[in-house]
Amino acid sequence: MLKSERQKNILDLCEQFGVVTVKMIQEKLGVSDMTIRRDLKELDERKQLIRQHGGAQSVDYVDSSKQTLTNTIDGKELSHLEKKEISTKEKHYIARNAAKLIQNENETIFLGPGTTIELMTEYITLEKVRIVTNSLPVFNLLKEKDKYDLYLIGGSYRAHTGAFVGSVADEMVQKMGISKAFVGVNGIQDHWVSTFNIEEGKIQQLVLDAASSKFLVADAHKFNHRDFYNFYDLQKIDGLFTDYNLSNEVKRHYEQYIKIFN
Known part of the structure; x- marks a missing residue:
């Protein structure tokens, strides 16, 4: 050549x-x-x-x-409000599909921080289910429905994502039995997933390690993008929910690491 x-x-x-x-x-x-x-x-x-x-x-x-x-501009993390305005239609699509996996009242479900996961709360159809979260926005959305066995993990509060992180949150997560975990990401590059903040990445790693079934949610723009901190290996994840904008070639590349739902 x-x-x-x-x-x-x-x-x-x-x-x-x-x-x-x-x-x-x-x-x-x-x-x-x-x-x-x-x-x-x-x-x-x-x-x-x-x-x-x-x-x-x-x-x-x-x-x-x-x-x-993506969730950063020139290395600066976007605010929670700014993130909510990005790819809204696609996030609803992802959230609806991911929520379909929550179908057993005997399970313990972890919902992490992130605007796509917040939208999942609109599509959970079970009347009774145990849900654990370290996201204050997710907790506030769920408590209004008054029908869940709901647990909020405490710790140091991050206003940018509305998440509780740090050693207190990490310790609580490690003591819980989690059936299914749904975690958002800022970037997906090769077999790594990344986020902006180390402490937030650490608790997401611990949650995924503790969960029997591990799932990620990410819109198509997160692929082939890396944020500051790699926190998990795609090959250890059971499935990744994304949207219809993901190209066939990109999907083929990442399917060597993980099952993709789009």
């Missing part, structure tokens, strides 16, 4: 996925990692992509992320 053709293919992959790793490019093009790294360096110097540790990011992808397609 000629150098010009190889570099064009790399740019095409960047455009398609937004963020690519050296490993992904190797699998697609069948060339050495040293060759890919040299190409990425040249393309970065020509400002045709943005080189990152272990891969690259398209220039257009950076522009789109500034239009609030």
